Amino acid sequence: xxxGTPPAPPVDDPVPVPPARRRGGVTRLxxxxxxxTRPLRWFALRVVALMAxxxxxxxxxxxxxxxxxxxxxxxxxxxWVRMDDIAPVVARSVVAAEDxxxxxxxxxDMTEIRRVVASGSNRGASTITQQTAKNVxxxxxxxxxxxxLETVYTPMIxxxxxxxxxxxxxxxxxxxxxxxxxIDAAARELFGTTPDKLTARQAAALAAVLPAPKxxxxxxxxxxxxAIADGAxxxxxxxxxxxxxxxxxxx
Numbered sequence: 001x002x003x004g005t006p007p008a009p010p011v012d013d014p015v016p017v018p019p020a021r022r023r024g025g026v027t028r029l030x031x032x033x034x035x036x037t038r039p040l041r042w043f044a045l046r047v048v049a050l051m052a053x054x055x056x057x058x059x060x061x062x063x064x065x066x067x068x069x070x071x072x073x074x075x076x077x078x079x080w081v082r083m084d085d086i087a088p089v090v091a092r093s094v095v096a097a098e099d100x101x102x103x104x105x106x107x108x109d110m111t112e113i114r115r116v117v118a119s120g121s122n123r124g125a126s127t128i129t130q131q132t133a134k135n136v137x138x139x140x141x142x143x144x145x146x147x148x149l150e151t152v153y154t155p156m157i158x159x160x161x162x163x164x165x166x167x168x169x170x171x172x173x174x175x176x177x178x179x180x181x182x183i184d185a186a187a188r189e190l191f192g193t194t195p196d197k198l199t200a201r202q203a204a205a206l207a208a209v210l211p212a213p214k215x216x217x218x219x220x221x222x223x224x225x226x227a228i229a230d231g232a233x234x235x236x237x238x239x240x241x242x243x244x245x246x247x248x249x250x251x
Contacts, residue, residue, distance in 0.1 A: 048152065054137060055156045059165065066173050067139050069181045079184040083168040084246065086183055086195045089232060090203040091167055092241050094174075096231030097207035099128040103163060103243035107154040130154050132170045163243040175213040176206055190218050204229040 062080045069078070083091070095102045101109050105127060112125040133153035138146050157166060176186035183206075187195045191202050198206070204225040205218035219225060235241045 051137075051149070051153060052156055055153065055160050058136065058169070059160050063136050063169065063173065066136055066181075068135065068175070069173065072175075073179045073181050078182060080172050081182070081184045081195050083164055083171075083244075086168075086171060087198045087203060088245060089200045090171065090183060090195065090198055090206070091244055092232035092236055093200070093203040093207040093228050094171065094210065095128065095167070095241065095244070096235050097204075097228045098131070098210055100231065100235060100240060102128050102167070103240050107158040127154075128170050129157055129166055131174075132166050133157055135173045136169055164246075167244045174210060176209055176218070178214050180213070186218075200229055200232065201225065204232065207232075 065078065099109065101111065105111075107127060107129040109125060109127050116125045130150055133150045134140070134146070137153055138149055161169075171183040173181060174183075175181050176183070177190060180186050180189055183195045186206055187193050187198055187202075190206070191198065193202075201220035202218075205220040205222070207228050208222060208224045209216040209218050236245075
């Protein structure tokens, strides 16, 4: 008879948990979270649908007023001026001053955004389309909520409206002085004329006040106005104004 250490009892191999069972456990854990987020998804989808409907609506009809105009200029009737009734140099001047690449971007000027980020500058890189979204649909001031809605509105507007329509809306709701909203009021109150008769110097002076209309005065002889007038001539010559200018029939 041989004596020695008895062999150890065999150890049962661990029973692997089927992948389906593991997934089922994760699903059971996430199910309450899904129930909580479902109302938020429902709400977000309906907000986006409402925003899209408003973009289509104002593609077809002119906005009667805006939140900013009602708050600062009153609810009275305002004249809407068609692009055909605005001197072409006005549109070129505003684009040269605010968004020289207006015709080449899709609502966000990524080249300008990268340049601002690389330089560490505090100045904005907001396009005319972004400003139109803010002025037509939203409110003034800095907030994440407003910026988020503006970011959603901007590509919607670019997808539905033409560049000419975007610029027309912008010119009709932009503030050109304290309580002076729209190119019609600006032309009449600041220069005693109508939008179709504004000169290149007057147009450049109006464009020069847009970044700070409450503190700047339209001065056709200012250095900024002269630079904008040169910029307007430049984008007219190099084709960067082609997307919003009216085509003149040949002959």
